[in-house]
Structure formats: C-alpha cells, structure tokens
Amino acid sequence: MSTIYRSEAGGRRIVQRYREQLDAWPAPAEHLRIDTREGETFALACGPPEAPPVVLLHGSGANSSTWRGDIASWSRNFRVFAVDMVGEPGLSAPSRPRLDTDAVTLWLDDVLDGLGLTHSALVGMSLGGWSALDYTLRRPDRVDRLALLCPGGIGRQTTGRVAAVAALSLFGQSGRRRSAARMTGLAPDNPLVDEIIATFGIFRPRTERLPVFDDAALAGIGVPVLAIVGDRDLMFDSADTATRLERALPTARVHVLPGVGHAILGQTETVLEFLREP
Numbered sequence: 001m002s003t004i005y006r007s008e009a010g011g012r013r014i015v016q017r018y019r020e021q022l023d024a025w026p027a028p029a030e031h032l033r034i035d036t037r038e039g040e041t042f043a044l045a046c047g048p049p050e051a052p053p054v055v056l057l058h059g060s061g062a063n064s065s066t067w068r069g070d071i072a073s074w075s076r077n078f079r080v081f082a083v084d085m086v087g088e089p090g091l092s093a094p095s096r097p098r099l100d101t102d103a104v105t106l107w108l109d110d111v112l113d114g115l116g117l118t119h120s121a122l123v124g125m126s127l128g129g130w131s132a133l134d135y136t137l138r139r140p141d142r143v144d145r146l147a148l149l150c151p152g153g154i155g156r157q158t159t160g161r162v163a164a165v166a167a168l169s170l171f172g173q174s175g176r177r178r179s180a181a182r183m184t185g186l187a188p189d190n191p192l193v194d195e196i197i198a199t200f201g202i203f204r205p206r207t208e209r210l211p212v213f214d215d216a217a218l219a220g221i222g223v224p225v226l227a228i229v230g231d232r233d234l235m236f237d238s239a240d241t242a243t244r245l246e247r248a249l250p251t252a253r254v255h256v257l258p259g260v261g262h263a264i265l266g267q268t269e270t271v272l273e274f275l276r277e278p
Contacts, residue, residue, distance in 0.1 A: 003204075004087060004094045010202035014089045017198075021065045027072045034114035036086075038107045039093025043115065044082040047075030052144075053117050054275060056082045059126030059150075061196070061205050063090030066125060070268045078275060081115055085128060089203045100211055104131050105138045112142060121275055125149040125264065126235070130210050137217050145224040147271050149264040150233055152210040154218070155241030158234060176201075185232050185261015192263070218248035225252040226274040228267055230260030 005011030022031070022044070030045040044064055054074065058066040064082035067074075074080050084090030086097065086107060097103030108131065112120060121144045124132030129151025136143045180196045181188040227245055229238035242254045255270070 004089070004096075006202050006204060011089075014199060014202055015091065017195075018063055018065060018090060021068065025071070026068055027075050029071075032081075032115070034111055036093075036107050036110035036114065038086045038095040038097055038103075038110075041086060041093065041107075041111055041114070042084040042091035043111070044071075045079065045115075046071055046082070047077070047079045049079055051077060051079040053115075053120040054078045054080045055112070055115075055117070055120045055122050056080065057122065057124040057128030057131050058082075058085060058088070058090075059128050060085075060088060061199055061203055062125075063088060069265065070271070073268050073272055074275070077272075078121075081117075081120075083111055085131070087206065088127075089199055096206060099130075099134075099208060102138060105135050108135050109139070118142065119144055121145045121147070123147040123149070123271060123275075124151065126152055126262065127206070127210070129153075133213065134211075136221060136223065137213065140222055143223055145275065145277075146221070146226070147274055148225070148227045149267065149271075150229055150236065150238075150262050151227060151241065152236060153213050154227075154244050155229075155237040155239070157209050157212075158237055183234055183261075184263040185230055185234075186263050215244065215248040218245065221249055221252075224274070224277065225249060226255075226271065227252060228255045228257065228264055228270065230257045230262065230264060232259060232261045235262045 027046045032043045032045055034041045056067050058064060063084050067082050084092040086092045086095050097107050119142045122132040129148040130153040132146060133153055136146050176197050177188050180193045186193055229241050231238050242256050245252045245254050
C-alpha cells in the first residue's frame with residue numbers, strides 16, 4: 001500500500017471511504033476477487049448474469065465509484081463489471097504495469113479470463129480509456145465495441161497547462177480547491193472536488209506520459225467506437241483527440257462537449273444508447 005500512498009494511515013482512510021461508497025452502491029452487486037499476474041484485482045458485477053457483458057475501466061486517482069451515477073441504468077440491460085484498475089486507490093493490487101509494453105493487455109487478459117468472458121464491450125475513462133483502447137488494438141477479437149470518455153493516447157497530453165493549474169495548490173486549501181476544480185472542469189462547490197482533494201493529498205498518481213497511438217493503429221480498429229471529450233480538458237488536447245479520430249476512423253462517433261473539462265459526467269444515456277445498438 002505504501003508504494004501508492006504517502007502513508008499507510010492515509011491509504012487506509014481512502015480504502016475505508018471507498019468501502020462506505022460500496023456499502024451504498026445504487027444497484028445489487030457481487031464483489032469479485034480475481035487472481036492476475038499483477039496481483040489480486042477487485043471488480044463489481046451488476047446486472048443479469050445472462051445479459052451481454054460490459055467492462056468498465058476508470059481513470060487515474062479513482063476507483064469504480066466513478067460509475068455510481070451510471071451503474072443502475074447500464075445494469076438493467078447488461079452484465080456490467082466495474083474493475084478497479086491496479087495501482088490506483090481502489091481495492092486492487094498496488095502494482096503498476098508498464099504502459100510502453102503489453103503488460104496492461106496481459107493484465108486485462110487475466111481479468112476477462114477470471115470473469116469468464118471471451119469477449120466484452122469496453123467503457124474506459126482517461127487512463128482507463130487508454131487501457132481500453134490499447135486492449136482493443138492488441139486483442140481485437142475480444143472487444144465488441146468501445147466507448148471512450150476523455151481518453152488518453154490520442155490527443156496531445158497537455159502537461160504545461162496542468163503544471164500551471166497545479167501550482168495553485170501551493171496557496172492553501174482555497175488554492176487546492178481552485179486547482180482541483182480547474183483540473184477537472186467541475187464547479188468549486190461540487191462535492192466531488194472535496195473527494196479529489198482528499199484523495200490526491202494522500203495518493204501518489206502515475207507520472208509517466210501515456211503512449212500515443214499512431215494513425216495507422218487507430219484506422220485499424222474494427223469495432224464501433226464512441227468518444228466523448230470536453231473542449232476545456234486541461235489533461236488532453238480534446239480538439240486533437242477529435243480531429244485524429246475523425247480523420248483516422250471516420251466511422252467513430254465523436255462528441256465534443258462545450259464548456260466541459262476532463263471530468264466527463266452525465267453521459268449515462270449517451271453511452272447506454274451506444275451499447276444497445278445492434
């Protein structure tokens with residue numbers, strides 16, 4: 001635990017807060033533990049066991065609570081598996097597979113095998129979007145369709161603007177609040193901002209740049225793709241993401257949300273419609 005948290009006590013507080021969120025989960029759920037080459041991986045399973053499968057992958061500095069506003073809707077028609085990414089502040093192992101190798105794909109092979117899935121739709125956000133896209137490119141026969149929310153690996157990663165906003169955190173609690181709000185695009189009084197401040201005061205995020213997929217790789221995607229980005233995203237250049245996808249993969253549906261930052265929320269119905277298409 002100490003490898004990803006600044007202190008053991010702080011890590012325990014994050015885990016306890018997450019367990020409380022799981023206790024108030026808005027849909028009936030099974031709690032699953034999957035053995036993988038990266039260590040134990042935690043997942044929530046919701047929805048009818050015989051329904052088509054959907055695997056959810058959250059972003060960095062988060063866990064499966066990311067999906068608590070979506071899960072009740074999506075699990076009515078699908079068997080939804082919300083997976084805690086390894087190396088993030090959830091209930092999975094703290095290991096961090098290298099992103100410049102096939103290590104993430106091999107971990108996801110183990111996850112899908114452990115869930116008894118030969119194939120699935122994937123929904124990924126930010127780092128989870130990068131992971132879902134990487135998996136689709138490496139394992140095209142195991143992915144049915146791909147929904148990406150503010151994904152990494154397509155548009156330029158905008159570290160300069162991120163550093164400028166992060167500097168606000170030097171100015172006490174009010175600075176941390178403004179920094180978190182601007183980084184995510186959320187209003188400063190949004191309760192999620194408090195969660196983000198509390199988490200990143202303890203959690204050590206990954207710092208490496210995400211590998212970028214080239215145009216030829218994107219053009220080779222053979223499954224339906226939905227991508228949703230915000231035009232005020234400070235993490236990734238959303239205009240670049242949209243342009244590259246539309247050029248390389250004309251069949252992809254790309255939604256650019258005006259006035260929205262990196263936190264892509266409230267897209268439950270849009271994603272559901274995409275998942276339900278024949």
